[in-house]
Amino acid sequence: MDTAELLASYEQMALIRRTEKAAHDLFLQGLVKGTTHLAAGHEAIAVGASAALRDDDYVFATYRGHHHAMARGATPEECLAELMSRATGLCKAKGGSMHLTKADANMLGSYAIVGAHLPMAVGAAWSARLRGTGQLAVAFFGDGATNIGSFHEALNLAAVWKLPVLFVCENNQYMEYTPIADVTAVPRPAADRAPAYGIPGEVVDGNDVVSVQEAVARLARRARAGDGPAVLEAETYRHFGHSRADPATYRPAEEVERWLKHDPLDIARGRLTEAGVPEEAVTAADERAQTVVRQAIEAAKSAPPPDPREAFTDVWADGGAAWRT
Amino acid sequence: MADVITYREAVAEGIAREMRRDPSVVCLGEDIGEAGGVFKTTAGLFKEFGRERVWDTPISEQAIVGAAMGAAMTGMRPVAEIMFSDFLACCWDYLANEIPKVRYMTGGQVTVPLVVRTANGGGLGFGAQHSQATENWALTVPGLKIAAPSTPADVIGMMAAAIRSDDPVVFFEHKGLLASKGVPPPPDHVVELGHAAVVREGGDVTLVALASMVPVALKAAERLVQEDIGVEVVDLRSLVPLDMATVLASLGRTSRLVTVEENPYQGGWGATLVSVVADEGFALLDAPVRRVAAECVPLPFADVLEEQVIPTVDKVVAAVRSLAAY
Numbered sequence: 334m335d336t337a338e339l340l341a342s343y344e345q346m347a348l349i350r351r352t353e354k355a356a357h358d359l360f361l362q363g364l365v366k367g368t369t370h371l372a373a374g375h376e377a378i379a380v381g382a383s384a385a386l387r388d389d390d391y392v393f394a395t396y397r398g399h400h401h402a403m404a405r406g407a408t409p410e411e412c413l414a415e416l417m418s419r420a421t422g423l424c425k426a427k428g429g430s431m432h433l434t435k436a437d438a439n440m441l442g443s444y445a446i447v448g449a450h451l452p453m454a455v456g457a458a459w460s461a462r463l464r465g466t467g468q469l470a471v472a473f474f475g476d477g478a479t480n481i482g483s484f485h486e487a488l489n490l491a492a493v494w495k496l497p498v499l500f501v502c503e504n505n506q507y508m509e510y511t512p513i514a515d516v517t518a519v520p521r522p523a524a525d526r527a528p529a530y531g532i533p534g535e536v537v538d539g540n541d542v543v544s545v546q547e548a549v550a551r552l553a554r555r556a557r558a559g560d561g562p563a564v565l566e567a568e569t570y571r572h573f574g575h576s577r578a579d580p581a582t583y584r585p586a587e588e589v590e591r592w593l594k595h596d597p598l599d600i601a602r603g604r605l606t607e608a609g610v611p612e613e614a615v616t617a618a619d620e621r622a623q624t625v626v627r628q629a630i631e632a633a634k635s636a637p638p639p640d641p642r643e644a645f646t647d648v649w650a651d652g653g654a655a656w657r658t
Numbered sequence: 659m660a661d662v663i664t665y666r667e668a669v670a671e672g673i674a675r676e677m678r679r680d681p682s683v684v685c686l687g688e689d690i691g692e693a694g695g696v697f698k699t700t701a702g703l704f705k706e707f708g709r710e711r712v713w714d715t716p717i718s719e720q721a722i723v724g725a726a727m728g729a730a731m732t733g734m735r736p737v738a739e740i741m742f743s744d745f746l747a748c749c750w751d752y753l754a755n756e757i758p759k760v761r762y763m764t765g766g767q768v769t770v771p772l773v774v775r776t777a778n779g780g781g782l783g784f785g786a787q788h789s790q791a792t793e794n795w796a797l798t799v800p801g802l803k804i805a806a807p808s809t810p811a812d813v814i815g816m817m818a819a820a821i822r823s824d825d826p827v828v829f830f831e832h833k834g835l836l837a838s839k840g841v842p843p844p845p846d847h848v849v850e851l852g853h854a855a856v857v858r859e860g861g862d863v864t865l866v867a868l869a870s871m872v873p874v875a876l877k878a879a880e881r882l883v884q885e886d887i888g889v890e891v892v893d894l895r896s897l898v899p900l901d902m903a904t905v906l907a908s909l910g911r912t913s914r915l916v917t918v919e920e921n922p923y924q925g926g927w928g929a930t931l932v933s934v935v936a937d938e939g940f941a942l943l944d945a946p947v948r949r950v951a952a953e954c955v956p957l958p959f960a961d962v963l964e965e966q967v968i969p970t971v972d973k974v975v976a977a978v979r980s981l982a983a984y
Contacts, residue, residue: 391732425765436767441731446755452724453731453756460729463684463710470728483751486721493716647766648801650824656800657900657934658852 334384334546336608340618342384342542343601346376347622349400350598352409355630356399356416356430357573364634365416369430370397373572374540377597378503379404381545382471385553391439391457391470393450396431397503398443401473405440407433409629419636426639427647439468448478451487451500458491458498458562469553470498477508479522488530488564495561499552500527502566503539509575510583527564539567540597543604570595666836668810669699669775672817673737675845677707680735683821686713686722687739687775696741697777697836719749723774727757730772735821743778743792743830750795757826758801771824773817778806778830779870779920780968786956789964791920793868794927796828797897803851804897806830808872810840812895815849823851832869852899856908860888863978864908866931867918868894871969875918878974887982888912897927905931906939913944914981918969919951926951945984948977 334342353373359365372379379400386392394401399412407423415422416430423433431445441457444450454472461468478484479502491498502523506513519525527534537548545567552563570592574581581589605615648654663671677683685703687695691714694701704712715722719740726738740746746753757770780789796804803825807813813831820827857872858879867875872893879889890908894901909915915935917928928949935947953967 391728393728423765424763424767427765428763432763434764434767436764441728441768442760442764444756446751449724449751449756452721452752453728455721456725456728456730456736457732458728459725460732460734463729464733483720483724486716486718487724489716490718490721490725494713647762650761650769650771652766654800656898658903 334543336610338384339543339601339605339608340610340614342380343598343605343615344618344622345380345404346542346598346601347619348409348625349376349379349403351622351626352403352412352629353399355413355626359413359417359630361578365430366418367429368576369416370576371573372397372400374570374597375503375505376400377542377545377601378473378501378539378567378569381542382501382549384546385549386469386471389439389466390468391441391454393441393454393457393470393472394443395450395474396443396445397475398433399430402433402435402440402443405435405438407435407440409626410632413629414633414636417633418638419633420639421633421636425643427643448474448481448483450474451478451483452490454498455487455491455496458496459494462496467557468497469556471501472498473501473503475508476502476504476506476513476522479526480517488527488532488562491562492530492532495559497556498562499549499556500562500564501549502564503569504566505569505571507571507575507584521566523564524566532562532564534564534566536566536568539569540595541600542597660842662839663810663842664836665810665813665838666697666699668813669817669831670701670703672814673700674703674706675814676818676821677703677711682733683735683737684711684713684729685737685739686715686726688715688717688741690714690739695739697833699777699831699836700739719745720752723749723752724756726772726774727752727770730770731768735771737773737775737821740774740776742788743776744787744790746776746792746795753796753802753828754799758799762801769824770826773820773827773829775829775831777833779832779834780957780964781834781870783959783961783964785959789957791952793830793897794921794925797927797930801826802898803827804830805851805895806832806869806897807895808835808869808893810838811843811847812849814843815847816851816895818848819850827851830869834870849895851896852901854895854901854904855893856890856904857893858889858891860890860912862888862912862982863914863916864890864892864905864912865916865918865974865978866892866894866905868897868927869920871918871920874969874971874974877971878978881971881975882978885979887978889978900931902931902934905935906942909935909939909942913942915943916948916950916974916977916981918974919949920968921952922954923949923951924954945981948981950974950977
């Protein structure tokens with residue numbers, strides 16, 4: 334990643350961080366209903382991986398997926414409008430926080446059933462191979478997903494068919510409220526399982542955007558060359574609780590403090606300084622992100638609610654919802 | 659082509675016709691390749707199309723249907739086989755939560771043109787976990803189209819419609835009909851989903867049936883001729899779209915309705931159909947509605963027990979007779 338790319342990645346991460354903070358505040362103000370699963374702290378995984386991918390590669394994410402939608406091009410305004418049930422939302426306010434999707438960028442969805450999208454990514458990789466496009470599919474998932482059956486079925490099938498798919502685990506140390514180590518038989522929930530399927534399993538600092546980018550680029554090259562899938566376990570930490578207003582009091586204070594000092598934005602800023610990027614350039618990036626998000630909040634707030642008739646569109650490919658004659 | 663084709667052969671023929679015309683059609687499932695499927699419903703496909711289009715999978719129902727979904731979202735038209743329809747429970751997340759909802763919850767951003775084929779139904783002594791008629795499971799989820807043909811010609815025509823559909827289709831192939839024979843349909847035969855067929859005309863009672871219950875209903879109708887009861891038989895062919903127009907038109911002629919369902923009475927498709935009749939066709943009726951459906955117990959193994967549970971010709975005859983006398 335050259336300096337310009339690093340600065341762009343930093344700005345993208347700052348944009349995600351501020352959007353997540355906005356989502357948090359808007360939720361507490363009652364302007365976002367339902368639930369949110371914020372990805373503050375996970376930014377480097379989405380942005381680093383995205384920097385290593387081709388524009389036409391496929392991305393599948395979880396209900397903690399705002400960062401992936403944005404890393405593939407969704408704007409803060411589209412995302413916040415979706416969370417705030419506005420007609421201008423990314424999914425026309427029919428999906429909500431847990432289902433952000435940017436299909437025109439091949440970001441093919443955020444799925445709220447744990448592990449469900451891993452086989453889908455395998456299928457997208459299978460499709461890419463059948464069509465001979467050289468595309469890759471990436472499934473991002475949490476550590477909790479490594480204990481559900483679809484994870485294991487997906488890894489096995491991807492390995493047997495030697496497909497161009499990457500399984501990127503965002504290991505934030507907690508399945509929901511329970512430490513992943515308390516419910517998993519091996520220390521590395523994703524990486525330690527990979528060898529059982531004959532595929533490489535690597536661990537990376539998920540808070541360092543450069544390390545993530547390099548690891549994904551290397552595994553992507555390998556997969557595109559026909560050498561099959563890989564598992565990348567990216568270690569990270571949530572800055573907010575699991576969902577909604579969860580204060581995450583189940584996490585020890587010293588652990589929280591240690592991880593907050595290992596903030597992906599700080600790490601990227603340190604790398605920018607090392608690379609000789611002037612402080613003003615970094616500050617300018619921060620300010621641009623702040624402006625974009627502030628404008629996004631206002632635009633989303635002033636956008637109209639969906640037309641009630643939208644409840645009856647998009648069930649079928651013809652756009653309608655008719656189930657009978 | 660031969661003068662007759664079995665229902666079993668029609669499945670493979672229906673898929674093959676679509677694979678010949680559209681290179682994006684690919685098959686995946688357990689033992690479907692060289693082995694031709696445990697029911698031989700994919701026999702010949704591997705030989706004709708090769709391993710790049712007919713893929714054997716591990717016993718991983720979630721991976722099969724989940725991968726089919728991912729492929730369908732990215733330009734392919736996968737045809738996934740779930741060996742027994744009872745096993746749909748192993749991948750139910752995909753049929754309940756993922757496939758039928760992804761188009762809607764993304765605001766129409768994605769399309770999922772896939773077919774999940776599965777061997778359905780009882781009468782063969784396979785016991786409680788390999789004999790169920792599960793078409794009513796799929797009916798509980800908005801967003802799935804549901805096909806369940808009763809003849810070889812309909813298998814081919816509805817397979818064409820299902821594979822060409824841009825919507826997800828669950829395609830129920832009835833195990834009890836696999837050996838049945840019929841006339842092979844002409845090339846490019848397509849039976850659009852959502853069109854029921856009046857397969858026998860009659861003026862006294864309408865029997866609405868699906869899949870293997872269609873021949874049961876036809877046999878009952880034949881027997882009732884001796885009692886001078888005219889029975890009209892409607893082969894529903896698909897549950898979604900549900901062709902209520904054909905059912906209501908038939909009731910306009912007969913004024914009496916019996917559904918013949920292999921799924922259990924509790925939660926069976928007939929309950930949905932009858933509720934529409936109650937809402938919109940009440941004035942057409944001259945008698946109560948009867949549902950002949952499976953009893954609400956798990957399917958037993960022994961023939962003598964299974965007959966107690968699944969609708970039979972005798973049970974249908976009795977229901978029609980009582981209704982005609984009402």
